[in-house]
Amino acid sequence: MELFINLFLFFMLVVTALAILKMRHLFAVVMLSGVFSLLCALLFVTLDAVDVAFTEAAVGAGISTVLMLGTMALTSRNEKMPRKFSLMPLLVVMATGAVLIYGTLDMPNFGSAKSPAQTHVAAQYLALTPTDMGFPNVVTAILASYRGYDTLGEVVVVFTAAVGVLILIGGLARRRHKDEEEAN
Amino acid sequence: MSMEFILGHLNYWLFIVLMMIGFYIVVSRGNYIKKIVGLNVFQASVFMFYISISNVTGGTAPIFPVDMNIDPDVIYSNPLPHVLILTAIVVGVATTSLGLALIVRIREEYGTIEEEDILEMDSAAQASENLKEGSSMGGRA
Numbered sequence: 001m002e003l004f005i006n007l008f009l010f011f012m013l014v015v016t017a018l019a020i021l022k023m024r025h026l027f028a029v030v031m032l033s034g035v036f037s038l039l040c041a042l043l044f045v046t047l048d049a050v051d052v053a054f055t056e057a058a059v060g061a062g063i064s065t066v067l068m069l070g071t072m073a074l075t076s077r078n079e080k081m082p083r084k085f086s087l088m089p090l091l092v093v094m095a096t097g098a099v100l101i102y103g104t105l106d107m108p109n110f111g112s113a114k115s116p117a118q119t120h121v122a123a124q125y126l127a128l129t130p131t132d133m134g135f136p137n138v139v140t141a142i143l144a145s146y147r148g149y150d151t152l153g154e155v156v157v158v159f160t161a162a163v164g165v166l167i168l169i170g171g172l173a174r175r176r177h178k179d180e181e182e183a184n
Numbered sequence: 185m186s187m188e189f190i191l192g193h194l195n196y197w198l199f200i201v202l203m204m205i206g207f208y209i210v211v212s213r214g215n216y217i218k219k220i221v222g223l224n225v226f227q228a229s230v231f232m233f234y235i236s237i238s239n240v241t242g243g244t245a246p247i248f249p250v251d252m253n254i255d256p257d258v259i260y261s262n263p264l265p266h267v268l269i270l271t272a273i274v275v276g277v278a279t280t281s282l283g284l285a286l287i288v289r290i291r292e293e294y295g296t297i298e299e300e301d302i303l304e305m306d307s308a309a310q311a312s313e314n315l316k317e318g319s320s321m322g323g324r325a
Contacts, residue, residue: 043232117238
């Protein structure tokens with residue numbers, strides 16, 4: 001049953017991605033990217049990652065879509081028709097995909113409890129969280145405590161990105177105003 | 185290749201297919217907003233790939249009962265990839281917003297967000313510069 005749900009969600013994801021590829025109206029593209037994120041969130045729920053699903057639904061489908069809509073409003077609404085079809089991107093993508101699939105061949109089976117990813121520190125985190133932390137959500141315990149420095153690094157990255165965005169488009173309204181005055 | 189092997193690796197392959205669709209959007213389309221959307225598709229597929237690594241058959245979400253009466257027989261999925269991907273989603277949005285800000289700036293300078301037009305404008309500007317300064321400067325006049 002879980003396999004069936006996974007396959008169904010995957011099929012919808014592929015249809016959405018192909019629609020993004022084909023569409024020329026950027027509004028539809030941006031909305032479809034929100035749909036894609038929500039479908040991802042559903043898939044995360046079936047794969048037991050509920051915290052990730054929450055974040056993906058709120059941040060991926062919500063904030064990303066709003067940011068892209070804002071950019072679209074400041075730039076253009078339609079994609080230009082490409083002048084010629086080129087075979088090169090398709091070949092590059094095929095080759096990359098083939099190499100990646102070759103790389104998965106010696107990976108442990110999906111859902112295997114004996115894979116290296118399951119037997120290392122994760123088991124300790126699961127065992128220690130009830131006594132160390134005393135609250136039920138292990139993901140929160142790792143995020144905020146065991147791996148707190150990683151989260152600090154994340155905050156630094158987000159801060160840097162925010163500074164970058166402000167530097168890039170900070171003077172946008174002022175520059176536009178100046179241009180208009182010069183035009184007059 | 186046995187049936188068990190195929191079913192055990194199907195998830196990975198499906199996400200690689202999705203990843204490659206995102207990659208194709210990035211490399212084949214000239215519109216910058218669409219490139220960013222393609223990058224997001226690629227990124228989300230990588231997330232799903234990681235989350236499928238963390239899954240354990242018969243397991244459940246790594247959240248204990250509220251009264252903390254933990255049943256030792258219950259299997260929990262691996263919470264560590266979940267944490268990594270939580271971080272990656274937030275960082276992904278930060279980088280996306282930086283890319284979008286760059287697009288707004290590019291549009292301000294060039295008046296378009298199509299790669300073809302921008303490359304054309306750049307080479308035209310280069311050619312006129314060469315004409316003025318002479319090509320002896322190697323186009324770096």
